Structures are given as C-alpha cells and as structure tokens.
Amino acid sequence: MIDLSNSFLQKIEIDKLSQRQISFYIKRDDLIHPEVSGNKWRKLKYNIEVCLSGKKEGVITFGGAYSNHLLATASACKMVGLKSIGVVRGDELTKDSNHTLRRCSELGMELKFISREEYRMIPDKSYLADLAHEFPNMHLVPEGGANYYGMIGCQEIVKEIEVDFNAVFVAQGTTTTSCGLLLGLKEEQELLAIPVLKGFDSVNEMKAIFRYSGIEEEWLSNAFSRLTILKDFHFNGYAKYTDELLSFIRDFYLKYNLKLDPVYTGKAMYGMIKELENEKWNGKSVVFIHTGGLQGVESIEKKVGVNLF
Ligand SMILES: Cc1ncc(COP(=O)(O)O)c(C=O)c1O
Numbered sequence: 040m041i042d043l044s045n046s047f048l049q050k051i052e053i054d055k056l057s058q059r060q061i062s063f064y065i066k067r068d069d070l071i072h073p074e075v076s077g078n079k080w081r082k083l084k085y086n087i088e089v090c091l092s093g094k095k096e097g098v099i100t101f102g103g104a105y106s107n108h109l110l111a112t113a114s115a116c117k118m119v120g121l122k123s124i125g126v127v128r129g130d131e132l133t134k135d136s137n138h139t140l141r142r143c144s145e146l147g148m149e150l151k152f153i154s155r156e157e158y159r160m161i162p163d164k165s166y167l168a169d170l171a172h173e174f175p176n177m178h179l180v181p182e183g184g185a186n187y188y189g190m191i192g193c194q195e196i197v198k199e200i201e202v203d204f205n206a207v208f209v210a211q212g213t214t215t216t217s218c219g220l221l222l223g224l225k226e227e228q229e230l231l232a233i234p235v236l237k238g239f240d241s242v243n244e245m246k247a248i249f250r251y252s253g254i255e256e257e258w259l260s261n262a263f264s265r266l267t268i269l270k271d272f273h274f275n276g277y278a279k280y281t282d283e284l285l286s287f288i289r290d291f292y293l294k295y296n297l298k299l300d301p302v303y304t305g306k307a308m309y310g311m312i313k314e315l316e317n318e319k320w321n322g323k324s325v326v327f328i329h330t331g332g333l334q335g336v337e338s339i340e341k342k343v344g345v346n347l348f
Contacts, residue, residue, distance in 0.1 A: 062324040069331040077331020079111035081192040082184030097122030101182040113148035123148040128158040185213035193219020205323040210307035233310040237276035272310030300332040
C-alpha cells in the first residue's frame with residue numbers, strides 16, 4: 040500500500056558545514072507518498088491498523104481548510120477501503136473552497152463544516168460523545184494525528200536511519216512527531232525541535248501526548264534532558280512567513296534541489312542551519328527529518344504571487 044523504502048537517507052554537502060566535518064543528512068519522508076507524505080503516514084499507520092483490526096468502519100478526524108492531515112487521512116482511508124469523515128474548521132467553507140478540500144471530497148471523505156466557536160469545543164468529552172453518536176463505529180483521530188498511535192508510528196522513523204548520528208532536527212506542530220522521535224532515540228542522541236507556532240509551550244504539549252503512554256517518569260525526565268526547543272524560528276506564527284523565509288526556501292531549492300514548505304519544513308531547516316553555526320556541532324553527524332507538507336505550497340504561491348520552485 041505505502042512503500043516506506045521510498046524514504047531514503049540523503050547526504051547533502053553544504054560547504055560551510057563540510058568544512059567543519061559536519062555530516063548533514065535528510066531523511067526523505069516527503070517521498071513516502073504524494074498525498075500521505077512525510078509524518079502523515081507515520082501518524083496514520085497504527086490508527087488505520089486499529090480500524091482494520093477493530094472492525095471500525097473508518098476514521099473521523101479534524102482540521103483546517105488547508106490541512107495536510109485531512110488530505111492524508113482521506114487518501115489513506117481510500118487506499119484501504121475505509122470510510123473517512125473530516126470535521127473542518129470554518130462554516131463559511133465548502134468542498135470547493137480550495138484544492139485540499141476538493142481533493143478530500145474526491146477521495147470520498149465526507150466533510151462536515153463547523154464554526155470556529157464549535158471547533159474550539161472539540162476537546163470536550165461531551166462534544167466528542169455527540170459526534171460519536173452522529174457517526175457511530177468510527178475511530179476518532181485528533182487533529183494532526185496527535186494520539187498514542189501517531190506517536191508510535193513516528194518512533195519508527197529513527198529506526199530506519201542506518202548511519203550513526205548525534206542529533207535529529209524536526210518541525211513541531213502538535214508535537215506528536217517529536218514525541219515519537221524522542222522515544223526512538225538512543226541515550227546519547229539528541230532531539231532539536233523547531234515549533235512553528237508563536238509562544239508555543241512545547242514541553243507541556245509533549246507531556247500531554249506522553250501522559251497516555253504509561254511511560255515511567257524517570258525515563259521521561261532523562262529523555263527531556265536530551266531535548267532542545269529552538270523557539271525563535273516561527274516567523275511570527277503558524278502559517279505566517281516573511282520574504283527572508285521565502286528566499287531561504289528558494290535558495291535551498293536552487294542549491295540542493297530539495298523542496299521545503301513555508302509552514303513547517305522551511306522554518307525547521309532555517310532554524311537548523313542557524314543552530315549548526317554553533318561550534319559545538321563541529322565533527323558531528325546530524326539528520327533533518329523532512330516531514331513533507333508540499334501539497335499546500337501551490338496555494339501559498341498563488342496567495343503571495345511568487346513561484347518558489
Ligand atoms: C509537513 C509537516 N511537518 C511537521 C508537522 C508537525 O508535526 P507534529 O504535529 O507531529 O508536531 C506537520 C503537522 O502535522 C506537518 O504537516
């Protein structure tokens with residue numbers, strides 16, 4: 040169904056880093072699948088398995104108008120013959136509002152549009168119970184695939200990296216991917232996470248995901264000591280971008296033939312390159328996890344009137 044061998048480990052020679060004997064790798068999860076790309080498949084894999092083994096009819100999940108996660112869910116469910124329902128933030132929207140929603144609908148996802156106020160009620164137990172009543176026998180996956188199964192799927196990324204490395208760098212939204220990576224790392228390896236939201240409390244968000252895993256406190260505090268949050272690369276907040284960020288993405292593509300997106304991976308790569316200026320990285324081996332997100336780039340290009348690639 041999904042061929043994980045598409046995600047290879049690419050070595051990139053960046054002169055300024057090679058001169059300091061820094062080995063720079065990119066784990067190309069963006070190549071896993073055109074629509075279920077990057078961390079999306081990692082987060083959906085075990086949620087889909089739960090549906091298949093638990094005889095659930097399909098997945099109900101949540102997202103905004105341009106959600107990579109909604110599209111990935113629609114596509115993955117279609118592949119395995121499961122139903123999918125997407126609860127979308129914004130009751131002014133329709134299935135024809137943009138490419139992401141149109142494609143979700145084409146893939147058979149039933150879309151339920153709700154107001155922003157109602158969307159804020161989603162974490163409430165009583166709201167979710169009503170939803171379960173409206174759509175019975177569906178497996179509920181939180182926004183962005185942020186649950187235990189999502190985290191376990193992301194842990195597998197680390198196991199596929201076949202070189203010795205000192206640290207991984209990753210973009211952070213719900214923190215599910217970074218939690219999974221942290222679970223998979225060895226004692227001597229570090230995780231550097233780059234939140235794309237402004238004023239985001241990464242550690243508490245991560246603790247909330249770990250809370251349901253039953254992992255011992257001692258293991259957790261040891262793991263958190265190997266975590267660094269690079270919090271200054273959100274470029275004013277979620278889905279905000281500056282000319283500097285867009286030029287960085289364009290230059291990176293021209294130099295290394297690698298596409299990044301302005302919402303997640305562009306910010307993370309920018310933060311990583313800045314962090315690696317620190318001499319402490321001399322002689323180290325580092326891996327950037329390319330979490331995908333490229334399906335939304337076209338609409339951003341249209342909005343800002345520039346072509347990135
Ligand atoms: C392309 C991309 N990269 C990174 C992330 C952040 O991952 P997480 O939400 O697991 O922290 C997301 C959001 O899911 C994403 O769409």
